[in-house]
Each structure stands twice: as C-alpha cells, then as structure tokens.
Amino acid sequence: MNNFSTGESEAPEQSVTERPGPPVPAAPLRIREHVIEVISDSGEGAQKCGQSFASIAANMGNGIWTVEIIPAEIEPPPRSIAGASGNRIRIGSHRVTNGGDEADLAVAFNEQVLRGRLQAGALKQGGVILLENKWRFHRDAEIVAAYTRVYDELIGEGYRVYEIPMEQVCFQYTSNPALGKNMFVLGMLSAIYSMDLKLARKQVAFVFRTKDKEVVDRNHTLLEAGHSWALENLDLRFTIPGSRTKKAQIVVNGNTALALGIMASGMEVCAMYPITPATSAAHYLSEIFEHVDGFVHQAEDEIAACAFAIGSSYAGKCSVTITSGPGMSLKQELIGLAAMAEIPLVVINVQRGGPSTGQPTKVEQGDLLQAIFGTHGDAPRVVLAAANIEECFYLVITARHIAEAFNLPVVLLSDANLATAQQLFVRPQPKQEWYAVASDQNEIPEGDRPYEWDDRTGLRRRFIPGQPGGMHTLTGLAHDRSSRVAYDPEINQEGLRYRSLKLASFQKTLAAPPVYGAPEGELLIIGWGSTRGVIEEAVDRARADGYAVSSLHLTYLQPMASGIGEILKRFAKVMTVEMSWSDSVDDAYISAESRRYSNLAWLLRARYLIDVDCWSEVKGQPLKPGSVVQVIRRKLETGSKNV
Amino acid sequence: MSDFIDRLPTSVADLEEDAHILHDYEGAVSRWCHGCGDNAILTALQKLCAEEQLPPERTVFVSGIGCASRLPHYMGTYGFHGLHGRALPLAEGIKIKRPDLHVFVNTGDGDCCSIGAGHWLHAVRYNMNMTVIMHDNRVYGLTKNQVSPTSPKGLRTNTSPRGAPLEPLNALSATLGMSNISFVAQAVDWLPAILYDIIHQAFLHRGLSFVSVLQRCPHYLPGHFDPYIKNPERIRLLTHPNGIHPDEASFLQSRGA
Ligand code: SF4
Numbered sequence: 091m092n093n094f095s096t097g098e099s100e101a102p103e104q105s106v107t108e109r110p111g112p113p114v115p116a117a118p119l120r121i122r123e124h125v126i127e128v129i130s131d132s133g134e135g136a137q138k139c140g141q142s143f144a145s146i147a148a149n150m151g152n153g154i155w156t157v158e159i160i161p162a163e164i165e166p167p168p169r170s171i172a173g174a175s176g177n178r179i180r181i182g183s184h185r186v187t188n189g190g191d192e193a194d195l196a197v198a199f200n201e202q203v204l205r206g207r208l209q210a211g212a213l214k215q216g217g218v219i220l221l222e223n224k225w226r227f228h229r230d231a232e233i234v235a236a237y238t239r240v241y242d243e244l245i246g247e248g249y250r251v252y253e254i255p256m257e258q259v260c261f262q263y264t265s266n267p268a269l270g271k272n273m274f275v276l277g278m279l280s281a282i283y284s285m286d287l288k289l290a291r292k293q294v295a296f297v298f299r300t301k302d303k304e305v306v307d308r309n310h311t312l313l314e315a316g317h318s319w320a321l322e323n324l325d326l327r328f329t330i331p332g333s334r335t336k337k338a339q340i341v342v343n344g345n346t347a348l349a350l351g352i353m354a355s356g357m358e359v360c361a362m363y364p365i366t367p368a369t370s371a372a373h374y375l376s377e378i379f380e381h382v383d384g385f386v387h388q389a390e391d392e393i394a395a396c397a398f399a400i401g402s403s404y405a406g407k408c409s410v411t412i413t414s415g416p417g418m419s420l421k422q423e424l425i426g427l428a429a430m431a432e433i434p435l436v437v438i439n440v441q442r443g444g445p446s447t448g449q450p451t452k453v454e455q456g457d458l459l460q461a462i463f464g465t466h467g468d469a470p471r472v473v474l475a476a477a478n479i480e481e482c483f484y485l486v487i488t489a490r491h492i493a494e495a496f497n498l499p500v501v502l503l504s505d506a507n508l509a510t511a512q513q514l515f516v517r518p519q520p521k522q523e524w525y526a527v528a529s530d531q532n533e534i535p536e537g538d539r540p541y542e543w544d545d546r547t548g549l550r551r552r553f554i555p556g557q558p559g560g561m562h563t564l565t566g567l568a569h570d571r572s573s574r575v576a577y578d579p580e581i582n583q584e585g586l587r588y589r590s591l592k593l594a595s596f597q598k599t600l601a602a603p604p605v606y607g608a609p610e611g612e613l614l615i616i617g618w619g620s621t622r623g624v625i626e627e628a629v630d631r632a633r634a635d636g637y638a639v640s641s642l643h644l645t646y647l648q649p650m651a652s653g654i655g656e657i658l659k660r661f662a663k664v665m666t667v668e669m670s671w672s673d674s675v676d677d678a679y680i681s682a683e684s685r686r687y688s689n690l691a692w693l694l695r696a697r698y699l700i701d702v703d704c705w706s707e708v709k710g711q712p713l714k715p716g717s718v719v720q721v722i723r724r725k726l727e728t729g730s731k732n733v
Numbered sequence: 734m735s736d737f738i739d740r741l742p743t744s745v746a747d748l749e750e751d752a753h754i755l756h757d758y759e760g761a762v763s764r765w766c767h768g769c770g771d772n773a774i775l776t777a778l779q780k781l782c783a784e785e786q787l788p789p790e791r792t793v794f795v796s797g798i799g800c801a802s803r804l805p806h807y808m809g810t811y812g813f814h815g816l817h818g819r820a821l822p823l824a825e826g827i828k829i830k831r832p833d834l835h836v837f838v839n840t841g842d843g844d845c846c847s848i849g850a851g852h853w854l855h856a857v858r859y860n861m862n863m864t865v866i867m868h869d870n871r872v873y874g875l876t877k878n879q880v881s882p883t884s885p886k887g888l889r890t891n892t893s894p895r896g897a898p899l900e901p902l903n904a905l906s907a908t909l910g911m912s913n914i915s916f917v918a919q920a921v922d923w924l925p926a927i928l929y930d931i932i933h934q935a936f937l938h939r940g941l942s943f944v945s946v947l948q949r950c951p952h953y954l955p956g957h958f959d960p961y962i963k964n965p966e967r968i969r970l971l972t973h974p975n976g977i978h979p980d981e982a983s984f985l986q987s988r989g990a
Binding site for chain 2: 359385389390401406556562563
C-alpha cells in the first residue's frame with residue numbers, strides 16, 4: 091500500500107490503488123536550473139545520495155555545484171533540528187559557480203531535519219518537499235504529533251508537500267530499508283529530473299565498486315524501484331537541458347582537488363595534524379601519495395607538522411603542511427622561521443569559523459589577516475586564495491613555484507565551503523613544468539655565501555645539504571650573508587630589507603585581475619576566495635536590473651598586483667563582500683572611527699587610501715547571490731555611504 | 734625522493750677525495766662560558782665526525798634554542814638552528830626527505846623535556862635513524878637562570894627563589910617508558926673518553942639513539958656536579974652486552990683517578 095499525498099488535496103491514509111489512476115505525467119517542464127536538497131539524520135545516506143545525483147547530472151552535461159550539509163557532531167541525536175546531514179545540489183544548463191539561493195525542492199527523511207533547514211532559510215517559499223511519511227504511523231504518539239504539526243504548518247505556509255512512503259516501498263526489496271532508501275530516493279530524483287537511468291545505474295555501480303555483487307544488485311533494484319515509483323505516482327517532471335562536451339571532465343571537491351594539486355606540483359612531503367575541515371585532503375592523499383614516492387606525515391601536533399615540513403623543505407624540494415584556522419595560529423612561529431631563514435614552504439589553510447574552536451564544520455573567511463600578518467615581527471610571505479574547486483588544484487602548483495622561486499612561505503587559503511563542495515572542471519593534463527625539479531646538489535664555488543642577497547630583488551641562491559662547499563648553519567636568529575648570528579645592527583636592518591624586497595620582486599610578476607562587468611560605474615564589489623561565483627552571479631542579476639555595478643576578485647592578497655588602485659578610482663563607490671566579521675554601522679556605538687571592517691576591506695583601505703565599505707555575513711553558510719543583490723540595491727538606492 | 738639516493742657520490746669519487754681532518758668539522762669559535770660542559774660535547778662530536786669520516790656536506794646538526802642549541806654554529810657541517818623545542822620535528826623532516834644525510838640533534842633539558850616534550854616522546858616512537866644528544870645542565874642558561882624540569886628539588890633560581898618545589902623529571906626513565914625506544918644512554922661531560930665512546934655507539938646504532946649528557950654549567954650552577962666529580966665512587970658505569978666496554982684502566986683514567 092502506498093501512502094502519499096500531494097498536500098492539500100488528499101488524505102495521507104488514502105492509498106494509491108484507490109485513486110482513479112496514477113497522475114498522468116505531464117511532459118517534463120524545461121527549466122534552466124534547480125537547487126535541490128537531500129537531508130536526513132546523519133548515517134542515513136543522504137550525502138551519498140546527493141553526491142551521486144550531482145555526478146549523474148554532471149554526466150548528463152549539466153553544470154553542478156554541491157554543498158555538504160554537515161551536523162557539527164558525528165552522531166547527533168536522531169530526528170533533531172541541528173542534526174541535518176545531506177547535500178545541496180545546484181544543477182543548471184550553464185556552468186554553476188555556487189550553491190545558489192533557496193532550494194526549489196527538498197527531500198527529507200524526517201520532518202525535524204527539514205525544520206532545521208527551514209530555520210536556516212534554505213528552502214524557497216512554496217517550494218516542493220518530498221517527505222518520508224513513516225512518522226505519521228509511528229507507535230510513539232509524540233512523534234506522530236510532531237510530524238503532523240510540522241506537516242500541517244508546511245501546508246499552511248503554502249509548501250507543496252508530497253508524503254512519500256519511502257521505507258514502506260523499500261521493504262518490498264530489502265529487509266533493512268533504513269540502509270537502502272537513499273538509493274530509492276536517488277531513483278526518484280532521477281525520474282523527477284529526467285536523468286538517464288543507465289547513467290544512474292553506472293553511478294550506483296561506481297559508488298559500491300568495492301562491495302560484492304549482491305550489494306550492487308540490491309542498490310540497483312532500489313534505484314529502479316524509486317525511479318518507477320516516482321514515474322507512476324508523482325506529477326513532478328523536470329528537464330534541465332545540459333550540453334555534453336568532448337573534453338574529459340572531473341567532479342571532485344575542493345579538498346580532493348588540493349590533494350591532487352599537491353601531487354601535480356611535485357611536492358613529496360605533506361605534514362598535517364587532524365583538523366576539520368582540512369583533514370579529508372590528507373585522507374585522499376594518504377591513499378594515493380605513496381604511488382609517486384610521496385609521504386603524508388600525521389605529526390604529533392600542528393607545530394610539529396609545520397616543523398616537519400620545514401625540515402624536509404630545507405633538505406630538498408618544497409614541502410606542504412595543511413591545516414585550518416586554529417592550526418594556522420599554532421604554526422605561525424614556524425612560518426616566521428621559514429620567512430627568516432628563507433626556506434620554501436607551502437601552508438594550506440582550509441578556513442573555518444573562528445575565533446577559538448569556533449565552528450569547525452562551517453565556512454568563514456576570517457583568516458586573511460592572520461595569514462598575512464600572523465607572525466611576530468616582519469615575516470613576509472605570499473598569500474593567495476582559491477575561488478573555486480579548479481583553483482584549489484592549480485593554485486597549489488602555483489604556490490609551490492612561488493615558494494621555491496622566492497624561498498619563502500606561501501599561504502594558500504581555501505575554506506569549508508570549497509572543502510566539501512563539488513564542481514565539474516576539465517580534467518587537468520599534467521605538464522612537466524608543474525613538477526619541482528630535483529634539488530641542486532652541485533658544489534658551491536669557493537667564497538659563495540648562503541645569503542648572497544641581490545641588491546635589487548632580495549633573491550639569493552639557496553644552499554641545500556649535500557652540496558659540497560655550502561656548509562653553513564641556518565638560523566632563525568638575525569644573521570649575516572654567511573648565516574652567522576648577527577651582532578651588528580646594520581645587518582639586521584639589511585636582512586629585513588632583502589626579505590621584504592622579495593615580495594616587491596614577486597609583485598612585479600602580477601597583473602591586475604579583470605573587472606567583471608563594465609570597467610567603470612557606480613559600484614565596485616571586491617571579493618576574494620570562495621565567494622567569487624556568488625558575487626559574479628549577483629552582479630549579473632543586478633546589471634540585468636539596470637544597476638551600474640561590477641566586481642573584482644583577488645587571487646593574490648599579499649602582495650597585490652599593480653593597477654588595482656587605478657581600477658578602484660573608476661568607481662564612485664567601492665565595497666568588499668566577505669565572510670569575516672565587520673561591525674554594522676546601524677549599531678549605536680559604531681562610528682567611522684570605531685568600526686571594525688572585514689579582512690579585505692582593512693587591507694584595501696590601508697593600501698589605497700580609499701573609503702572602502704564592506705558587507706559581510708558570518709552565519710557559517712555560503713553567501714547567497716540573492717543576498718548580495720540586496721546589498722547592491724541598498725548601496726546604490728539609498729545613496730548611503732556605508733551599508 | 735629516490736633521486737637523492739641516485740645522486741650520491743660514487744665510491745670511486747670518494748676514493749679520490751682527501752680524507753677529512755678534525756679541522757674540517759670546526760665552525761665558528763664557541764661562545765659558551767669558560768668551563769662550560771657543552772665544549773666537551775662539541776669536542777666529542779667533532780672527533781666522531783673525523784673518526785667516521787662523515788662528509789661535512791652530508792651531515793646536519795639540528796638544534797632548538799638555548800645554550801646547547803648553539804652547537805651547530807660551531808660545527809663545519811650543515812646546521813639548522815631552529816626554534817625553541819622544535820629541533821626534533823625539524824630533524825625528522827630532514828631525515829624523511831634525505832635518508833642519505835647523517836642527522837644529529839642537540840637539545841637542552843628545557844628544549845627537550847619542557848617546551849619540546851611532546852616532540853621528544855613522539856620522536857622516540859618514530860625511531861628514525863638519528864642521534865639525539867640532550868645537554869642536561871639542569872637549569873635554563875641562555876634565558877638567565879630559571880628552573881628546569883630536570884632541576885633538583887630545592888634548587889634556587891630566578892623563578893624559584895625559595896627553591897624548586899617539585900621533584901625533577903627523569904628523562905631516562907621517561908624515554909625508556911616509550912614504546913619503540915631503541916637506544917638510551919647517559920654520559921657525563923667530565924669523562925671525555927666514556928662520553929666519546931657512548932656518543933660513538935649511539936651514532937652506530939640504527940634507529941633513534943637518545944643520549945642524555947650531564948653537563949656542567951659553571952655560570953649558573955657552579956660546583957653542581959662536584960659531589961660526583963670529587964668522589965668518582967658515586968659514578969657507576971652501567972654496561973650492556975651491546976654497549977661500550979671500556980677497560981677498567983681507561984675508565985679509572987678518564988675519571989681522573
Ligand atoms: S650559561 Fe651555563 S650552559 Fe650556558 S654557556 Fe654558560 S656555562 Fe654553558
């Protein structure tokens with residue numbers, strides 16, 4: 091017996107067989123894009139379902155972006171508002187660069203996790219909800235009451251709720267439907283969005299590739315059951331036309347892209363200490379790194395991980411340490427050592443909510459200033475940030491190059507949004523020049539010194555152990571050109587000058603990024619990191635509405651390319667959009683003199699002497715393009731100086 | 734990382750090289766106080782390098798911060814004078830990348846047993862092939878006379894003016910308590926022959942060897958080890974079938990008896 095309802099029209103107890111007939115499937119409605127959420131208690135498989143669905147869509151030629159919905163705890167209590175676990179999947183006919191606004195359709199395994207998402211403002215008013223209905227028939231009267239209450243509220247608020255007997259139908263195919271209904275849902279979604287069932291079967295076979303045939307068969311059966319159940323019982327049919335390309339593409343998340351980038355850069359040692367949300371990069375790397383003679387060291391702590399990476403960099407090719415905010419804070423003293431002794435080092439910081447333990451699984455961009463200035467004294471380093479998954483791959487290679495060319499630490503910033511988000515991009519074809527060259531082991535000519543700084547660029551040739559004639563003791567103390575401890579005040583001044591000059595030399599190699607939109611206008615939005623897709627989409631929408639807004643996205647935050655100052659001057663107003671704290675000018679005690687700006691705004695104000703405003707949000711959720719459109723409107727309509 | 738192994742000098746080239754003399758291992762002139770026990774350790778290490786003909790370009794002395802950690806500057810090899818407490822993880826990084834290098838770590842009692850204590854215990858577990866010398870003078874010297882985790886109870890220093898309140902940490906038993914420990918020894922700076930033999934044995938050992946050296950600090954703890962120096966009977970030579978075997982005469986001679 092199938093119990094379901096399309097909301098207002100039917101009683102939930104009514105069975106399908108009593109209906110006059112299955113809903114006549116209308117021709118699928120052609121749409122440009124949809125945002126879909128699949129949510130469950132943790133461990134029920136909504137994430138696997140959502141990721142698989144995104145992969146199928148990618149194979150259909152759609153643009154995709156996924157956002158993991160992660161509870162903070164490993165096993166939160168079942169049926170709890172804070173326990174929502176799953177995936178948001180945005181599918182489009184075009185390239186998709188962010189998770190979008192409110193979801194059009196949500197599949198929920200219980201009504202409580204759904205409430206959690208509603209509270210987070212994740213669902214579109216009046217959107218479609220596919221809800222497991224077993225709770226309506228639960229023996230616990232309280233659960234029944236809770237379910238009914240939420241259901242009635244949803245109907246009252248105008249949502250299109252379809253109650254789906256997920257487990258009940260699955261019982262026909264498996265004795266443990268709790269374990270298999272995610273594949274039933276995958277089948278349902280495949281039918282609703284007119285996906286190719288063959289591709290869906292292939293995806294399921296891939297997901298269970300390490301399991302025995304029986305498991306694969308059972309999940310294929312459940313997939314097909316969901317597919318035909320939806321076709322027979324639901325009047326929801328969409329199609330999002332895709333365009334398949336000839337070029338091979340890959341779908342990975344940001345942390346996997348980082349791991350692949352580490353391999354492709356030719357680095358050989360990655361030292362880390364487990365920390366959310368950075369660790370999964372090391373998981374993936376641990377699986378594959380040994381095939382190319384690489385080594386992942388799980389050190390005893392964050393500090394040791396950084397020291398280990400520096401030690402191995404010192405003795406040869408550049409190494410990498412990967413962490414998140416709290417670990418970054420701990421590594422700062424050693425990053426200063428790498429800057430002082432001029433040892434190449436790549437530090438990857440997958441940012442999370444801070445300060446302190448903050449929000450480990452949630453996104454924030456609060457580490458930019460600590461990445462640049464976090465060490466005591468003047469410890470110049472290059473800081474760059476990935477704007478999407480593809481850049482998580484390529485920028486690791488770039489970071490390694492810069493670190494070795496300039497003998498300094500390079501910090502690559504990612505964040506919790508990119509860490510777990512999946513995107514499609516053209517499969518990289520590794521090139522020889524990506525790899526680090528073998529370390530110089532040639533004899534050092536007599537008289538050459540380890541810090542023979544070039545007066546213009548600050549650069550010097552690094553001596554590596556094994557090079558005859560290069561023996562010296564490297565030190566974190568102020569040192570002279572021979573690496574001897576400096577007791578002469580002039581030498582300290584000189585060393586600081588040369589280390590700083592290296593950043594200026596590197597800056598010469600940078601070009602200002604292109605302006606997105608018109609080259610001049612009323613308002614310029616500046617962003618960095620994972621917000622790029624959101625900001626550019628918002629700019630597109632606002633421009634379509636007639637607003638003279640453009641945006642600029644910075645990859646290099648330290649140093650910044652020449653020409654940015656000129657760009658800023660071409661706009662009447664300039665503001666940053668970020669995910670790091672900034673005071674609101676609406677607060678009583680906040681004035682121009684007391685306001686604390688978000689990270690990038692501080693930097694731009696100091697560098698360019700322009701009254702750069704900022705808007706930021708630190709809710710731990712990726713920004714929504716719709717919210718940024720609102721910000722643009724407010725900024726341009728009210729004529730207010732600061733929003 | 735195999736490219737490094739492939740690039741090792743061939744044995745033929747080695748034969749053509751001149752033998753290294755003690756002078757090859759001398760770096761800057763030491764700036765330790767007169768009578769400091771660190772000098773004895775430095776001498777033993779230089780002698781070891783010459784004896785074993787370690788190529789200076791393939792030998793690295795790694796240290797943290799403190800009086801003891803100045804040692805790499807006084808060697809003619811490569812050296813890495815790192816950060817307080819962090820000598821061991823730096824050395825591990827070097828060794829993982831370059832198994833062909835001879836890696837030594839010089840660390841003090843504060844460096845090893847206090848700020849770097851976490852690294853010390855884990856370095857023992859990792860058991861990488863390196864020689865770790867802990868210069869135990871039982872006090873902080875470079876930062877000017879503060880209490881150390883190995884200071885005896887009651888020791889008056891600038892941060893324990895009424896005497897150190899706690900029993901000292903026993904670095905040897907702590908090291909022995911770690912799983913995977915493969916070589917532990919203790920030496921004293923004032924018995925140079927024995928000190929040399931022990932450090933030599935530690936170097937020959939494959940795996941991590943941990944040698945604690947009781948080291949005199951005449952500047953802050955003048956006469957601290959005098960009871961042992963003046964009364965050699967208070968020193969016991971612990972032997973091990975795989976350890977050193979000095980003959981009785983040289984033992985007595987080395988203690989000045
Ligand atoms: S303070 Fe003590 S340990 Fe330091 S150099 Fe002087 S005597 Fe040696």
